Amino acid sequence: MLQSVSMLGAFWLSYEVIPLPKRNRVPTYDIIAELQAKGAKEIVVPREKKRALLDIGFSALFIGIAIPYFWIGSPSPVVELFLLYGFLSMAAGLFKRMALFRSLHLFYDQNDHALYLISSVEAKRYPLDQCVDIQVHTAPDILQLFHLFHLFSPHADYTVNMGKTWKLSFDGERVYLNPGSLASMNILPKPLSSQREIHIQPFYHPSNWKRLLGKAYFSAAVKGVGAYAALLALLAYWKIDSITMIAAILFFWTINLFISDRVLKIALDMKPVTNPPIQHIIRTICARAGLPHLAVYTTESSDYNGFAAGPYIGRSLIALTSETLKLPHDALAGVIAHEAVHVKKRDVLTAQLLQFAFIMVISSIIAGVYEAAAHWLETHRAATFLIGWTLIVLLYPAFRSWLVQWMEVRADHLGATLLDGGNDQMANALAILSKNQDQAIEQAHSYHIDAKEKDDEEEDAFAEDGSFTFEREDWFSRFSKFQLSPHPPMYWRIHSLRTTETGWSTQKLRLWWRDCWRESLPDFVKEWLHI
Known part of the structure; x- marks a missing residue:
């Protein structure tokens, strides 16, 4: 009984973490009836089973390569838990796609010049006067739209056939849909609807x-x-001993790390940055960092983000999202400087090595405990499961947070030394980046018909004069971000930059470590402890 309760508790936590699709707060038929009463025109959206089968096929492929582990591999509760979590996540994405495929309705309301996309899982309204760009593709690009092929927020994929596809770009969201007849393109702004078609090859085409x-x-x-x-299952099938199995996993992980830059460039459809003013910023920052040959790429996303990748300096790169490139140049320079420090200090490689070492140590401890107390663990499977789940859900994220956060703080402060404006410019860059990302998220949320209005005073991160007013967050938010997130809270990062001199020192590292714990405590506890 206790084991069943433990399993239910674990999967309840998975339910809370994984974005499982939920039905509309307002019934679909009520929304459709209201649109019809307003005189909105329904645009026919023909469905093709081939489009749904492609999503099913790709999902089955990535689930299928792991299934042999369950009947060939040596059962490991930790690995099984990770796999089941991944299966649940993929199943959630596939369920949403299939529900959308079966129930999607597309309306155009001439009165407010907006597109309505109504389905059983979500209902959205897109004002066409807020559309910043329109493209027409000859077919949906499956390799761009499938939800597992994304690192950042996925695109809003409403394609239900293999015909011509609209790509509508709004602030905070990219929308893909393919109505049956492009004669309805006359609802779009004339200067944009005359775009040349972009030819999309099938995913299986040699190109x-x-x-x-x-x-x-x-x-x-x-x-x-x-x-x-799959590798573990194959090694178990060949009856490979444990030492060789660990060596094989380590070798495979090393290969993944070594080719990570190439894989990411292909997987995220990266392209070199070609804008001359931005290229000048890149050259200036990289020269100051001693990285004159560092490559900077862009990948399409509605997120404001960037990251460094690569096993070592000669094979490293910086990737910036297409929205990040739209930031003011002073702010963009701050983002590039931050990522350049990650490359210079080899943070990507260091973090990977330390995380792998941590996993190996924990695995060794678990194996030792299991060998010493195998009988007790077998007779108390519920307790064993809860302990293992705690290690996965809390201990590993906490270690990763402590490991990565100090690198982020160092990148902020050393990155400031590469900027003309020093700490102030880096602080402003983080403020602008965070403000734009929050506004993009809020804008994307506003497209939902059942979205609730939020208190402007709580949501607005900037004062009326445009000055930065990020406030210290509540206790639980501070605790979760300091102890479980890869980045310290934004209010603390900016405060740290604005209250210290430009440069990096061990004193700033100690300051982060002190505040990491002090800010994780409720205020009444700090008052009681006089800290």
Whole structure:
């Protein structure tokens, strides 16, 4: 009984963490009836089973490569838990796609010049006067739309057939849909609706083989653990001893790290930054960092984000989202400087090595405990499960947070030394980046018909004069971000930059470590302890 309760508790936590699709707060038929009463025109959206089968097929592929582990591999509760978590996540994405495929309705309301996309899982309204860009593709690009082929927020995929596809770009969201007749394109702004069609090859076309392999490898080995599970199953089938098995996993992990830059470039459809003013910023920052040959790429996303990748300096790169490139140049320079420090200090490699070492140590401890107390653990499976789940859900994220956060703080302060404006420019860059990301998230949320209005005073991160007013967050938010997130809270990062001199020192590291714990305590506890 206790084991059943433990399993239910674990999967309840998974339910809370994984974005499972939920039904509309307002019934679909009520929304459709209201639109019809307003005189909105329904645009026919023909469905093709082939489009749904492609999503089912790709999902089955990435689930299927891990399934052999369950009947061939040596059962490990930790690996099984990771796999089941991944299966649940993939099933949630597939369920949403199938529900949308079956129930999607597309309306155009001439009175407010807006598109309405209504389905059983969500209902959205897109004002066409807020559309900033429109493209027409000859077919949906499956390698761009499938939800496992993304690192950042996925695109809003409403494609239900293999015909011509609109790509509508709004602030905070990219929308893909394919109505049956493009005669309805006359509802779009005339200067934009005359765009030349972009030819999209099928995913199996020879010109897409490299993309297909790169994205498949990314989904199986980087974003998921299916490739590792398949390797474990294969080694178990060959009856390989434990030492050789660990060596094989380590070798496979090393290969993944060594080719990570190439895989990411293919998987995220990266392109070199070609804008001359931005190229000048890149050259200036990289020269100051001593990285004159560092490559900077862009990948399409509605997120404001960037990251460094690569096993070592000679094979490293910086990737910036397409929205990040739209930031003011002073703010963009701050983002590039931050990521350049990650490359200079080899943070990507260091973090990977330390995380791998941590996993190996924990695994060794678990194996030792199991060997010493195998009988007790077998007779108390519920307690064993809860302990293992705690290690996965809390201990590993906490270690990763402590490991990565000080690198982020160091990148903020050393990155400031590469900027003309020093700490102030870096602080302003973080403020602008965070403000734009929050506004993009809020804008994307506003497209939902059942979205509730939020208190402007709580949501607005900037004062009326445009000055930065990020406030210290509540206790639980501070605790979760300091102890479980890869980045310290934004209010603390900016405060740290604005209250210290430009540069990096061990004193700033000690300051982060002190505040990491002090800010994680409720205020009444700090008052009681006089700290």
